[in-house]
Amino acid sequence: MTATTSDRSLEGRRAIVTGGAKSMGLHFARALAGAGAKVALGDVVDGEAAAADITTQSGLDCFYKHLDVSDERSAESFCTEVAERFGGIDILVNNPAIFASARLGPFADGTADEWNRMLAVNVTGSFLMAKYAVPAMSEGGFGRIVNIGSGTAHKGMPNMVAYVSSKAALLGFTRSLARELGDKGITVNTLGLGLIESDSIKDDEVHMSFTERVVASRSIHRSGHPDDPVGALLYLSSDASAFMTGQTLMVDGGSVNL
Ligand SMILES: NC(=O)c1ccc[n+]([C@@H]2O[C@H](COP(=O)([O-])OP(=O)(O)OC[C@H]3O[C@@H](n4cnc5c(N)ncnc54)[C@H](O)[C@@H]3O)[C@@H](O)[C@H]2O)c1
Numbered sequence: 267m268t269a270t271t272s273d274r275s276l277e278g279r280r281a282i283v284t285g286g287a288k289s290m291g292l293h294f295a296r297a298l299a300g301a302g303a304k305v306a307l308g309d310v311v312d313g314e315a316a317a318a319d320i321t322t323q324s325g326l327d328c329f330y331k332h333l334d335v336s337d338e339r340s341a342e343s344f345c346t347e348v349a350e351r352f353g354g355i356d357i358l359v360n361n362p363a364i365f366a367s368a369r370l371g372p373f374a375d376g377t378a379d380e381w382n383r384m385l386a387v388n389v390t391g392s393f394l395m396a397k398y399a400v401p402a403m404s405e406g407g408f409g410r411i412v413n414i415g416s417g418t419a420h421k422g423m424p425n426m427v428a429y430v431s432s433k434a435a436l437l438g439f440t441r442s443l444a445r446e447l448g449d450k451g452i453t454v455n456t457l458g459l460g461l462i463e464s465d466s467i468k469d470d471e472v473h474m475s476f477t478e479r480v481v482a483s484r485s486i487h488r489s490g491h492p493d494d495p496v497g498a499l500l501y502l503s504s505d506a507s508a509f510m511t512g513q514t515l516m517v518d519g520g521s522v523n524l
Pocket of ligand 1: 284285286287288289290291308309310311333334335336361362363364365366367387391414415416417459460461462463464465466467
């Protein structure tokens with residue numbers, strides 16, 4: 267399943283996927299377009315070819331624009347361009363993180379710069395994107411903000427303290443923003459992932475060395491595939507989730523029980 271081709275639940279919707287040029291973000295973007303949404307991809311790496319491919323596959327407008335979510339001016343100009351080109355914004359998927367490229371090691375070997383950069387991308391970036399996307403959502407009286415979380419925020423994980431702390435912060439962000447936006451028709455939820463063999467880590471020996479232990483912790487004893495969270499993403503982006511906000515939906519094979 268590249269995208270749920272029979273699911274047209276997002277027909278006419280306008281979506282942003284940050285960190286959308288590759289790996290899970292690109293997978294999410296393809297799924298949203300497959301369900302009928304126009305999609306804007308924002309990333310620090312080039313996504314021109316990915317956007318062109320989505321346009322060809324879906325027949326819908328999809329474009330890429332350089333975006334550094336940790337830079338306020340970049341977030342603002344990205345959201346302005348999307349709102350102008352698409353005529354509004356309905357869905358924001360806050361997906362990027364310093365993840366595949368993150369240092370794995372004892373917390374005391376980390377630096378304040380490393381810690382601050384992790385929070386700047388993973389947390390401040392989600393805040394800035396919401397800040398500049400929400401006005402366009404409010405105009406339409408509909409909005410779906412999906413923050414991509416991690417099971418590690420619930421279980422804790424050694425040697426990834428900055429990353430895990432940033433994902434835990436996203437949970438507070440989700441709950442508080444949901445309280446603030448509930449009466450505007452805008453929902454805010456976290457889509458929590460367990461280890462998934464995304465393009466960035468499936469050939470990475472260090473990340474893949476966790477697989478056996480992670481699979482053993484699950485109720486469904488197999489590896490996570492990039493398609494696994496697609497159904498939950500489409501649900502959280504659609505009308506069907508209108509009465510659900512401030513929540514975390516875990517797609518991790520039943521490892522974390524919330
Ligand atoms: N793959 C997994 O096992 C897994 C598990 C739990 C949670 N997650 C979460 O899922 C999301 C995607 O994971 P992935 O495996 O695709 O990670 P990844 O590291 O492969 O991709 C991250 C993406 O974010 C982009 N990015 C980085 N900094 C950015 C910035 N400042 N502005 C805009 N874009 C930026 C990168 O270029 C890349 O496209 C992340 O939030 C990650 O924490 C992944």
